[in-house]
Amino acid sequence: MKSTSLSLIAGAVALAAVTGFAAVTAPGDGGTTQAKAAERLPVERSSLLCPAPGLSDLAETTYTSFTPLAKSGGADGTAGAAELGSTAVKDADTKKDKDDKDKKTKKADPDKPVVSLKEPGKPATAEASGGDAPALVGTATGRLAPGWTAQQTTTVEAGDSRGLLGVSCTAPDTDFWFPAASTAKSREDYVHLTNPDDTAAVADIELYGPDGTLKSDVGEGITVPARSGVRVLISTLTSKAADDVTVHVTTRTGRVGAVVRAADSENGSDWLTASADPASTLVLPGIPADATSVRLVAFVPGEDDADLELKLLGKTGAISPAGHEDLHVKSRMTAGVDLKNLTRGEAGSLLLKPADGKTTPVVAALRVVRGKGDKQEVGYIPATGPVGAQATAADNRAKGSVLSLTAPGAAGSVKVTASAGSKGGTPVSKTYQVGAGTTLAVTPPVPAGLKGTYALTVETQSGGPVHAARTLTVPLDGIPMFTVQTLPDDGGTVEVPAAEQDLSVLDD
Incomplete structure (x- = not known):
């Protein structure tokens, strides 16, 4: 198999908003009326981006594009991911930056969609091989926009990049936090920056180790050309090797998609996506x-500083990890702790909350290893937001998927729908009750008569917030190759205040 060096450039959601003048004066009596409650409406346009799949000549990548079936009809639309107009990729170490030596990939074809979605409720897939595959940018409109999701799944069977690498396409932004990166000698971690827009973006990369800032001038003012990508090896940004590093990506101008590709010489590789925004309470769901x-x-x-209380939310309730009930995190210093055999054979989720009542915002991620000896495989779980109205995992196989649902507060109920298969199959749904302070790990429903792959859509029904993650396992030669994708709200709907014109406010 050949390597895939693709940047599937991740996504922003463009919302179509309804505006107007709220009626606050009741005509005729001088009184006031209460504004109507806001309603949630489907978005009319979405964009998606993902990073380059790999550096190995043995990589094979599958792309899956999916939009859930809407509860009401909408205007016709399109959804597709096409090649970027430019696909220059730069390995930004000190010498190469100074010499401005860029590595070029093949010329892209921005007019040719790599994967096109024709209808909601049924996934579309495409495959790519080779290290010169270009970056992609995707856009969905009309009835295909609400909840549009894309997944990039790469298999590398051997070498330092070995592993099952999965990443859900995310929105371009201006600020990203990546705990659990590393500059250790055994690691080769790259920050992938991709720019979907027609003007250049300028980004800064800051690194924080156990003792604070890892100083470097090389990570400042990185230009990401218009509709292009830049790949930065983080160990070249500092002379200090550290097992645990937090990467902070910000932009001075423009916006980018950002994700870290972490490779370990012993444990394989996977994508590390950004942690949820800094918050005093965090949930990290889906520990196998x-x-x-x-x-x-x-x-x-x-x-x-932050003092955190650690709780493992398991099948029957919350427990404190023995010897690691609390964690002190110093300001602007990365803290790492090995929780070893945390799960003890039971799937769970980690809850971080203030131990002293102080609401100090933090970011966090988990580095998870499965297997033993030379049969180990690594995956990453960042802190994530709740499912909200709806969340989707686009790439699921007939076997190998596990859905983890956790309710950190009050009990909650969610509906899980398995879509039609990409090549055939009938959708099926099931409702799950998740107890307060527990994690429910289930084999999700599979479409009847499944052919190809399918998508899972999770919808909140009642009760407290539910957080979710999907683990996909594809065993190979005794290695439990796996990847975990968290499932925050897909942003398929937006809250729009009820409004109407009231010209009486113009009266004298």
């Missing part, structure tokens, strides 16, 4: 039951 190593990495962006 057979995890042989779990390492928590946390970081405080602000000026105050």
Whole structure:
């Protein structure tokens, strides 16, 4: 098999908003009327981006594009991911930056969609091989926009990049936090920056180790050309090797999609996506039951230290990890702790909350290892938001998917729908009740008569917030190759205030 060096450039959601003048004066009596409650309406346009799949000549990548069936009809639309107009990729180490030596990939074809979605409710797929595949940018409109999701799944069978690497396409932004990266000698971690827009973006990369800032001038003012990508090896940004590093990506101008590709010479590789925005309470769902190593990495962006209480939410309730009930995280210093055999054979989720009542915002991620000896495989779980109205995992196979649902507060109920298959199959749905303070790990429903792959859509029904993650396992030669994707709200709907014109407000 050949390597895939693709950047599937991730996504922003463009919302079509309805505006107007709210009626606040009741005509005739001088009184007031209460504004009508806001309603949630489907978005009319979405864009998606993902990073380059791999550096190995043995990589094979599958792309899956999916939009859930809407509850009401909408205007016709399109959804597709096409090649970027330019696909220059730069390995930004000190010497190469100074010499401005860029590595070029093949010329892209921006007019040719790599994967096109024709209808909601049924996934579309495409495959790519080779290290010169270009970056992609995707856009969905009309009835295909609400909840449009894309997944990039890459298999590398051998070498330092070995592993099952999965990433859900995310929105371009201006600020990203990546705990659980590393500059250790055994690691080769790249920050992938991609720019979907027609003007150049300028980004800064800051690194924070256990003792604070890892100083470097090389990570400042990185130009990401219009509709292009840049790949930065983070160990070249500093002379200090550190097992646990937090990467902070910001933009001075423009916006980018950002994700870290972490490769370990012993444990394989996977994508590390950004942590949820800094918050005092975080949920990291979907720790596999057979995890042989779990390492928590946390970081405080602000000026105050944080004292965190750690709780493992399992099948029957919450427990404190023995010997690691609390974690002190110093301001602007990365803290890492090895939780070892945290799960003890039971799938779970990690809850971080203030131990002292102080609401100090933090970011966090887990580095999870499965297998033993030379049969180990690594995956990453960043802190994530709740499912909200709806969340989707686009690439699922007939076997190998596990859905983890956790309710960190009050009990909650969610509806899980398995879509039609990409090549055939009938959708099926099932409702799950998730107890307060527990994690429910289930084999999700599979479409009847499934052919090809399918998508899972999770919808909140009642109760408290539910957080979710999907683990996909594809065993190979005794290695439990796996990847975990968290499932925050897909942004398929937007809250629009009820409004109407009231010209009486113009009266004298």
